[in-house]
Amino acid sequence: MVNFTFYAPTEIVFGRDTQKKVGVLLLKSHAKKVLFHYGGASIKKSGLYDQIAASLKASDIDFVELGGVKPNPRLSLVREGIALCRKEKVDFILAVGGGSVIDSAKAIAVGVCYDGDVWEVYEQHKPVEKALPVATVLTIPAAGSEMSGDSVVTNEEKQMKLGYGAPAIRPVFSIMNPEFFFTLPKNQIANGAADMMSHIFERYFTNTTSVELTDQLCEATLRVIMKNALLVIQDPSNYDAWCEVGFGGTVAHNGILGVGRVQDWACHGMEHELSAIYDVAHGAGLAVLTPAWMEYVYKENIPMFVQFAVNVMGVKGSYREPESIIKEGIARLREFFRKMGLPARLAELGIEEDKLELMAKKATGVAYGETESPLGGLKKLQWQDVLAIYKLAK
């Protein structure tokens, strides 16, 4: 186990009717003027918008609103939000939506307190000490942004999707009522599950030894998410199954599963290039890339991948043929994604073969004339490796 720091101070308020507590929780957090940030019409259709507005009014909390967040949240809207917060003297941001809305809110929170353009913070990984406080009401379980200190923003002009993390952007509180997941379209449910699983895979696959507790916590969370994701795809109004998937997605990305481990994150890095150019759904991109990545790297750590196949995918077989166990594990993962209705090939996402080399070079920084920054922890991937994985997945 390697030395680590674990810090996840977000208060999670979970269950039926919890959205009605938002006003009281904001008061407790000393919010005076709130930016109510959201995506599109779905929260108005579901009645959530009205319930939140009523709760804010009941607690005498003044707010301005900014809707219109799209998947792969745009820098242009972030800049608009920053200007609005400054003009209206907003001191607290409430994100009502999924990971894109929350990430957009986090970027606004950073930008309001940053003297300069917020993209600099993302591009140069500038450490920020201060950001406006953010809280969330989660409507799409997937990104885990509701309890993480991470965010991802897309710069449309530059076709770049970059992540940024800092303790200052961990939400103060996050409300999760699984009833609001009942109306999610099936492709969004599936993308969400793939994203959660990837958050665990990125932490799980490691060469770090003596990390048995987090190994087993990762495996438990993966098994429970996979089992219950199939249940909610079949019946999106299954509250109990949504509880497992919803809180599973939070545990997947609040940091606890990765403590003491050298982490990987190659698949996220490779996927961000797809989303930056093609605006594909993050989870769908991950579902395509992850099995290809596994096939490309498993020889680096045969015991780790055997453990995955046995403990997560339930493969039984002869340990004297470890590669056959691993291949069966990967095959079962592909089969799981297929049952969820997720794509299996880059071509299904509309990714053109002639862009693969450019994306591989962007993912590793060489496209920008920088020194190459290989991706991954389990195996360091040069741009040629990334290209090979894209080709395996094409």
Place this chain on the structure above:
Amino acid sequence: MVNFTFYAPTEIVFGRDTQKKVGVLLLKSHAKKVLFHYGGASIKKSGLYDQIAASLKASDIDFVELGGVKPNPRLSLVREGIALCRKEKVDFILAVGGGSVIDSAKAIAVGVCYDGDVWEVYEQHKPVEKALPVATVLTIPAAGSEMSGDSVVTNEEKQMKLGYGAPAIRPVFSIMNPEFFFTLPKNQIANGAADMMSHIFERYFTNTTSVELTDQLCEATLRVIMKNALLVIQDPSNYDAWCEVGFGGTVAHNGILGVGRVQDWACHGMEHELSAIYDVAHGAGLAVLTPAWMEYVYKENIPMFVQFAVNVMGVKGSYREPESIIKEGIARLREFFRKMGLPARLAELGIEEDKLELMAKKATGVAYGETESPLGGLKKLQWQDVLAIYKLAK
């Protein structure tokens, strides 16, 4: 799953040499004048005392010290600490030790900000909004107090041991360097493991359904603690195994394993009566009582106890004879405690049979002329039930 709130804001700083960061972390937490609270000579012998003092001095942090905390921390020393903090205008408490030192520090932290005698807070479960901030350097993994909002204090005069919990007493940060566990005596290692396991059992055994994620997280943490506790009993300088046990103990009690579940806590309630009168080690008392409690209550929820026997204790057998699976699971738990060198009977702890009825009545409140407060969540235990369990364990 039932509605829940999860809030565990303590920053965990884990690994080799982390004790040297204490001064910097206190500075970051705006500490000016610190109470350095500890137990006996062990931290002086190990050199930890000097390292902490040097780190505080290097960060220009002024401190006063109060040693002398004993297991089952005493109210009298808590009162002394409160007076000292007021006199010296202390604004931050640093607990260096195990659960007893941390719990003593939490009680002092509450008492300094409370207008009245601190025992009132414990006896009447008064909600407190304010307490001095507490941080810890953990030297005995067991109580989980380093990341919990709970504390337990013993009133020697009244022979009462009472718990108190509030978000305000969650430590700001906790430092854990497993190297400082190497010198623990074997009985303390064993007691600590039993305490951690009990923190999980109290959350795990429930009639709440649809809590699959926390079921599996509990089972994983139990398996890893048990396996590695046997390794550190054999070789107390096994750093890797201590990492699993040490962080396992934190996970066991930071709240994550109990979310959405009706919890039990009967064994803790029954054990507190042993410690209050006989000053036995908490973990040893739990090791004696837990298997007896299991035998007494398992018929309330046969599937839950089958799951425990199979998933935690590794029992294989015919599911058509569930009780034989359960009994084998309990037998294996007893065998584990035996291997750890823990007692199996109340008599080994010096508990006299003629005190059992009094303890059963104290545990449920009837000894104080109060309306009976039954113990437990899985099965409500009246004083007669508690007495029956004490007798099973005698």
